[in-house]
Amino acid sequence: MFPAGFDYEAPESVADALDAHAERENAAFLAGGHSLLAEMKRGETAPDTVIDLGGIDRLRGVGVDEGTVRVGALTTYSSLAEDAPAGALADALDHLGDRQIRNRGTVGGNLAACDAGADLPPVALATGATLTAQSRDGERNVDADNFFTPGGETVLRDGELLTEIEFPACDGSAYVKNTHPASGYALVGVSAAVTVESGAVASARVAATGAVPGPVRLSGVESALEGGANAEDAAAHAPDDVPADLLRSDPHASGEYRASVLEPYAERVVTAALERAGVR
């Protein structure tokens, strides 16, 4: 499988990358390539220009401050895994793709491509991440809640580049997935993040991937937890929390199956997050 022909540019700054994109009719930014090159080989997209971000060093780097993790968009999964504190992010990186993919795939690429069943979008939603995007008009910060759509799109505009992601600290978080054995994506995956006051859940954010094309918050599970329900009772809301009309059915699993397994995975991830937060 060969991608169709294209022009290749390798700018050394974000400004040059944005200019290069603007000058072309149909350009695409290339990070780790594990989403874009695969789509190009399948003929699903055929940019006239590929703008390789690999030479822009300022897009790489990880800063951890009291549990809050700031990540340059071009940071690979394996380099973030060296620094990520225990929690949802570390869980996701541990189970993402395989060794070779983790060496080359990038955090920003995962979030911007937002492939169905991708592992980092639900972690971004559950932890309440902030995503920074830059365009020729300037920079803007977008909450994860406003960044993804249940249909699997992001609000990144044409020519806008995701540059940095901040995953805030919480008292306990986790991510669990049912891995598709060939693709490595999640058949379904669930992430949870909780804050705790006086030994009880003060706030909970829970999000799923794989069930519908995009990542979605499981609001029924969240409210039940905040109302004092245990993990098992709260997780029972999960199948009804995803938009039924968007459930993904493919040769690997029916939408109905995906919705039904959300419940045990939600229970597991909430249990893990509560344990890490010191709640029994």
Added chain:
Amino acid sequence: MSEHEVAFTVNGEPETVSVEARTLLVHALRDLGYTGPNVGCESGKCGACTVHLDGEAVKSCTMLAVQADGREVTTVAGVSDEGLDAVQEAFHEEHGLQCGYCTPGMVMTVEAFLEENPDPSREEVRAALKGNICRCTGYQNIVDAVQAAAAERRAD
């Protein structure tokens, strides 16, 4: 459609090649005569094309040749100066292959993995080889081979 001059080293040898932008690294390597990396699934899943890029295992079907400019690439033919190294020898001794198509990729992943984890459990070996698919062996002998290679390297 742009053409690019790519200057890189392969198994320590400096190489310069002119490629179309869309040329994948695995094809550029094979056209240069480095036929270690095999073209398998062509979609980043099977790992038969695994090489080292600046010492890290990557899938050469999911990377453009032009992105290797200025980098060091190592294929299975470059892991040993003479004869077989401990990993290759162990795959031979433990019968860790049948048709052999996946083996160059397996060896490259294992070389990087054992640098990081010199004494892995069977579970750890299986997790490390998640991105390398074998359709012949059922993996038992591959796991045996990796553990034998690890023991051999520890003894050296």
